[in-house]
Amino acid sequence: MTTYYVDPANGNNSNSGTSLNDAFEDLMPVEVDGKVNLQAGDVVKVRDTAVMYPPSKPTWWQTSGTADNPIVIEAYENESPIIDCSKYDGTHGLDLLGTQHMVFRGLEIRNAGKNAVRCNGTDGQDARECLFEDLHIHHYGQNSQWAGNGIIFYGKSFDHVVRNVVAHHGSTGGGSDGFYVGGSSGAGRGGGHRYENCVAYLNADDGFDFYDADPKHPNVMVNCVAHHNGHDGMGTTGDGNGFKVGGPDFETGNNVLKRCVAYKNDERGFNTNGARVPNEFYNCTSWDNGSYGYHFSGSADNVVRNCASFDNDKSDVESLWNADSAYNSWDLGISNPEFETTDPSSDNFLRPKDSSPLVDAGTDVGLDYAGDAPDLGAIRSEDSINTSEPEPTSPTAALKFNDGTQHVSPVGVRYYDGSQWVATSLKVMMDGGFVEAFGKVPYDGSSTDGSTSDGSTTDDSTSDGSTSGGSTTILEDFTNGLGNYVGDVSSFSIVSAPSVRGNAGLLYDKTGSDKLILRDSPSTTVVQDTTYRANIYAHSGGNYGKVYFFANGSSWSDVSGYAIEYDTNKTVSPQFKLLRLDNGSLTVLDEVSVSPKLEEWMDVEFTPKSDGSIVARLYDASGSEVASVSANDTTYTSGTYGFGCNNPKVSFDYLREV
Structure with missing residues (x-):
């Protein structure tokens, strides 16, 4: 061994x-x-x-x-x-x-x-x-x-x-x-x-x-x-389907489900799907699915005990003639489960209140219970449900971000591996009293949710993977697609790799003239005296990528504002430029020669100041500054951000305030 x-x-x-x-x-x-x-x-x-x-x-x-x-x-x-x-x-x-x-x-x-x-x-x-x-x-x-x-x-x-x-x-x-x-x-x-x-x-x-x-x-x-x-x-x-436990092509079924939960699936929570051998469902909960909570299709008498189903779009249960059903919410005529909350981010999600008709309403099926009889559903009145990650087996700290309406989990924790940001887990180092996330950050057990007033998310990472001591507001990581952009949207695509955060990045992979997209909504105004960073990935054979700010317009021919250009074609010089665009007409404010690095994420940083100065810097994957350009120009002081390219192939990701 x-x-x-x-x-x-x-x-x-x-x-x-x-x-x-x-x-x-x-x-x-x-x-x-x-x-x-x-x-x-x-x-x-x-x-x-x-x-x-x-x-x-x-x-x-x-x-x-x-x-x-x-x-x-x-x-x-x-x-x-x-x-x-x-x-x-x-x-x-x-x-x-x-x-x-x-x-x-x-x-x-x-x-x-x-x-x-x-x-x-x-x-x-x-x-x-x-x-x-x-x-x-x-x-x-x-x-x-x-x-x-x-x-x-x-x-x-x-x-x-x-x-x-x-x-x-x-x-x-x-x-x-x-x-x-x-x-x-x-x-x-x-x-x-x-x-x-x-x-x-x-x-x-x-x-x-x-x-x-x-x-x-x-x-x-x-x-x-x-x-x-x-x-x-x-x-x-x-x-x-949340749980599909059969199929019509073979003799299928005979699966057993205990204390399982299905919610917000596009169609059915639990679906026997034509099974010919009975399945067994004990103390399961179906809530807010797109059609049926439970669909008992097929020719088997599926055994169903102590189950609950509520607020599903079509009906809570369908094809009940294919079920041996007793002691379930629909058998007992329960219409209001009196859950503590239907907020999935809460530890009390789908947990019955003490006054709920689900409490002590079931029959003994061999599962543990407290009280005079088992409760209905997967979550007992004394329990809570973890909807995103397995129950931890060692001490764990949790982060939640605000998605604009509520605090949600899970949240990606990432570190810099020398070439890109990658996901990892959040761990509690019990001996040192630290939470290991973006380096070791002092943790005293208090709660910090990392949300900003506008619902965007924050982290404390810098380009080299260290912690800055301040916060980073993530403006764009492309996980929500391109629905909020105008311009040449069809020329860009969202891909899983390469990406900096999670598994979504922006790729321009078309042959042709200049293309751009500008963020249209919501809350996209670039602010003076604020530093921004975005990542650009130089694919082999690509030409250049631009990050726009204080921009207005809908296409390359009518855009006005500023842009940072990184030329990824080694035959072009200079390769790092600060540009002004006036209704599509381009003026170079400053430029410098660099040696482009292919197949690696570079970091572009820019700071538009209220005194009219604009400073832009280029960092390589190790976090080292490669080049800087600057100018004084007050032509544009408001507008949105965006991304532009010419000829394949260039990727963008992770625009943020730092």
């Missing part, structure tokens, strides 16, 4: 991997056909010193531990390693084929072209009894017509445990689910999986989808949540 170490920043795959000082760089040495043939009891510990960008999909073929000595791939100590799959577009994130008794724990997996985690059987060996625990999986299915799930168990894949896993932002409309179990007559069908404390949201199809699962191997879901499924937030749409 050997422990191996992976250190993306300091390791090398020519090392032995058996110590922190002799670590591997990525997972390639411990994959199939790697230099290490993992054996039962071996452990691979992955550090978070930098984002890991595997050059090809990490694959394990018929790799097997034992029940007593599994093979473990996990985060080192309390670190939060990130595996970014964007370097090998169009394929799976982690590919597990015929694996048995493996553990994957504490990892963040993002930007997979197809499935983030695929665990299939092979002709030679079933996949069996693997554990997936404390994983954050997101932004998958971006380059696939069908396969785009968070975790998929397909074919002869049996008896896995998925615990404390969040799966969100699946972009394949026809088949992007948070968690999927399926198969075919050729590949076979599996099941027998157990999901505990898992959350699925913003998946373009369904949250949990067991369309082709084998009813001979029942799947069990306990304390799981599905919300806002049916769209990915970027325009891709699909079925929109």
Whole structure:
């Protein structure tokens, strides 16, 4: 039994991997056909010193531990390693084929072209009894017509445990689910999986989808949540079920759901979807879904006890003739549940008040309860629900941002890895009394929500990853698309990579003359005596990118205001310019020659002052100042911001006040 170490920043795959000082760089040495043939009891510990960008999909073929000595791939100590799959577009994130008794724990997996985690059987060996625990999986299915799930168990894949896993932002409309179990007559069908404390949201199809699962191997879901499924937030749409536990093409069903919650999904909260074998629902809650709370289609008498359903758009329950229904809110004629709150950001979300008719209204189904009888629904009157992340198993601090109407979570916490901003987890360092987020910031246990008066979000990071001591107001990270822009909007697109914050960046990838977009609403006025920063990514073969301020107009031909131009074409000189535009006519106020750096995020900073001076600076990915330009000009003192390009290919992201 050997422990191996992976250190993306300091390791090398020519090392032995058996110590922190002799670590591997990525997972390639411990994959199939790697230099290490993992054996039962071996452990691979992955550090978070930098984002890991595997050059090809990490694959394990018929790799097997034992029940007593599994093979473990996990985060080192309390670190939060990130595996970014964007370097090998169009394929799976982690590919597990015929694996048995493996553990994957504490990892963040993002930007997979197809499935983030695929665990299939092979002709030679079933996949069996693997554990997936404390994983954050997101932004998958971006380059696939069908396969785009968070975790998929397909074919002869049996008896896995998925615990404390969040799966969100699946972009394949026809088949992007948070968690999927399926198969075919050729590949076979599996099941027998157990999901505990898992959350699925913003998946373009369904949250949990067991369309082709084998009813001979029942799947069990306990304390799981599905919300806002049916769209990915970027325009891709699909079925929109929270929990889909059947399919009409095979004999399906026989799944068990206990204390699960479905809310604000585009269509149904819980859908049996033509299942021919009864499913069982105990103490589940469906609220505010786009059509039905529960839809019992098919030919099975689904067992439903102690469940609650309210405020769904079409009806709270449909096709009740396919259900053995008793002690549910609709059976008892309860119309007002008297929830403490329907605010998902609250710890009391969907929790019944003490006076609620849901309290003590159920029957004993073998689940724990307090009082004279079980309550109806997933959340007992003494409980609360976590709607965004798995329940933490160690001390945790939480941040919430204001989205303009309410404080919401989760919030992305990011650090600078030397070339770009990347997401990480928020951790409490109990020995030092610090919250580790953008460096170590003193934390005394008090609450600071980071919101500004206008609902925008703030952080304390600077371009080099240190903390500035002040706050940063994020004006644009493109997660809400381009609906608030005017100009040549169709010439730009929102892409998941490259991006600085989260998984949305602005890309200009057209051939032709100058194009621009200007922010139209809301609250977009650039303010004097304020410093702004934006990131520009110079793709190979691109020409230039512009960041506009104090701008007015709707196209290149009529725009007035100022712009900072960074020329990414090495044959153009000077490359860094401060410009004034007068109804489309261009005047160079100052310029300087620099050597453009391709395929890396640069930082453009500008400060328009009330005395008429304008200063702009260019920083490289390490945070070092590369160039500066300045001028005195008072022609324009008000207007919005925007972005412009000429010829492909230039990216922008993360405009903020600093």
